[in-house]
Amino acid sequence: MNPLLEVNQLTGGYSIGRPVLHDVSFAIEPGEMVGLIGLNGAGKSTTMKHILGLLEPQTGQIRLGGKALDENPEQYRASMAYVPESPILYDALTVREHLIWSATAYGVEERTYEERLVHLAKLFHMTPHLDKAAQHLSKGMRQKTMLMSAFLVRPPLYVIDEPFLGLDPLGIRSLLTFMNRMKEEGASLLVSSHILSTIEDYCDRFVLLHHGKVLVAGTADELREKLAARGGQEARTTRLEDVFYAWVGADDEDGGELIWRD
Incomplete structure (x- = not known):
């Protein structure tokens, strides 16, 4: 099965010569929910804007359903729905x-x-x-x-940026229930959220961005195992939130040079 969304060696941002993203690569399979996680300013929203076609890559390529935006703009845009962090409505x-x-x-x-x-x-x-x-x-x-x-x-793909902001507990539960249903029906979801405890049990995989780079990617268990291989077996039993802080902290201690590559 081919990935629905492919982000290949994406470098880009808001101005030429000052990229926010550096060689970002990941893919999303049909029927998969992927959590895009990272600190403020890590590049999550910028990545989403490139996927949406609001920003043009400086280098690299994004393909949705096997097609790049410039190959079939109408089909590309019709293949996804976007929910921004702040609601945009006509009053x-x-x-x-x-x-x-x-x-x-x-x-x-x-x-x-x-x-x-x-x-x-x-x-x-x-x-x-x-x-x-x-x-x-x-x-x-x-x-x-x-x-x-x-x-x-x-659509085949949902791109959702911080969906839980402003929702009450019942709304969050309804949203998670429906996202899970969409996944079971074959749709793919890219979800950015700071509330790691909420998405930990719903996302199939995670992509951790840090300083505009993919620091580590994989299932929650794989993130724990990769961390354990670097820092001890106890990391296998920690929450995703703890794993996140450990990865980000280790990268900062190493001067931002620790980039995981499988």
Whole structure:
């Protein structure tokens, strides 16, 4: 099976000559959820913007479904849905109108739209709020509207940046349940989050970025084992959060030169 998303030796950023990302490579298989983790400024959002096509790589290549953006821009963009860290909505439009707009943009048939709308509104406890304008929504409701718009269209790939910000515990549970369902149905998800304890049991693999480079990648167990091989057997039993801090701390102690390559 070929990867759905391939990021190959990506170097890039916001200005020529001052890259944020340095030789970043990873892949996501169909039906796989990958956690993109790292400190603030590590390059997570910049990586996502390159995948979305909002930034052009200085070197390297990104392929989605075997195609680069310049080979078929329409197909490339239609193959993913993006949820940004901060909700971006039109204040005058209602929740329902945002969902209609998303369905129309992705060519979702009316009957399918209606079925998915009912399910998503119930799942995220948004049924009473469907006809509220975005300007009257709480931050959590605005985030739920963004999530519902993405999940409504069922693309092969979801790119989700800090999805839990603003959500209450019930909203977080609903989101995790639905992301897991999408994965089981064959969709791939790239999820960036600082809440490692929340995503640890849901992501199949993790890519740890540090100073714009892939510091280490693998399953939670593989990250523990690689750390244990460097620092002792006790690392095998630590939480992902502890493993994360250990990797980042070791890299900083070594002057930022410790880059894991399988």
